[in-house]
Amino acid sequence: MIRALLCDAHPLVRQALRQVLAEAGIDTAAEAPDGAEVLRLVLAAEQPFDVVLMDIEMPYRDGLDLLRRLRSECPRLPVLMLSAFSDKQYAVRSLKLGAAGCLSKTADAAQMLAAVRTAMGGGLHIPPDVGAQLDGALERRGRxxxxxxxxxxxxxxxxxxxxxxxxxxxxxxxxxxxxxxxxxxxxxxxxxxxxxxxxxxxxxxxxxxx
Missing domain, CATH: 1.10.10.10 (Winged helix-like DNA-binding domain superfamily/Winged helix DNA-binding domain)
Structure with a gap:
């Protein structure tokens, strides 16, 4: 069974995510309320997680900084970044740092499950509007x-x-x-x-x- 690590400071958000994943037959193997616990769980896991769903805004350790560390320590572990912000720059920054995808916390169950399946299949989950902004950001940098x-x-x-x-x-x-x-x-x-x-x-x- 697919093993997921859920990372969000809010218990109700984790509960909602857990229910969505359970409907798809995905096991929530562990939950973390802050960045320090995310890192501890990933590094100490005897059986590696298959996917991580993590809020960009994590207590005690910034989500983007944590993403950098996870990409360094576990480069094959897909990480999906969640955000409650409407500013798509958060999503763009996540993708540039190696996230397997990004989506809003307001995404419905179908969108959430599609993102998880894409990430676990080795793909990138990029909403169309974010993809357009990602291209624009790269062009603005003069690349x-x-x-x-x-x-x-x-x-x-x-x-x-x-x-x-x-x-x-x-x-x-x-x-x-x-x-x-x-x-x-x-x-x-x-x-x-x-x-x-x-x-x-x-x-x-x-x-x-x-």
Whole structure:
């Protein structure tokens, strides 16, 4: 069974989240009322959690700071950030720091469950309005478009990965060795900060590569 860690200072919020997850067959393995407890539970867990749902505003330790620490200590652990704020900058900052997704505490049960499933599947849950603001924030920082930062071969490999092709299939189509394609894939992940093919595909769509 999927094991979730719920992190929010308010017991009623945790109760609501617990009920939603239970309906989907997801076990709330532990709950944390503050950032210090989140870190303690994650680091001390004998059986790793499958997903973390965490409020951006956590007592004793800022949620974004805690996200940085979790990404460092447990890079494979998906963390979904929750926020009661209407300012989407909180969500944008979370995604830049490596969150598996973000959503409002006002999200309904279907949206909440979709976010959890996406995160656990290795994808990114990005609401459309937040995605648009994320792109805008990156452009305001003056970052060149992705196409200007990649070689033609890297763009072609990224396009094929985003279409669902395997490393072996890409190697055959481009007449490259599988090792060369795998190295290109690793370089793309390092450049973009993405963690798997699903995230690379989403990133490619946002950057208008595919």
């Amino acid at each position: 060149p478009p992705l196409r200007q930062r990649l070689s033609p071969r890297e763009i072609e490999v990224l396009r094929l990965l985003a279409s669902g092709r395997s490393v072996a299939e890409i190697a055959a189509q481009l007449e490259l060795t599988a090792h060369a394609v795998a190295e290109c894939r690793a370089q793309l992940m390092a450049l973009t900060g993405m963690r798997n093919d699903v995230e690379l595909a989403l990133y490619a769509v946002r950057e208008a590569v595919v």
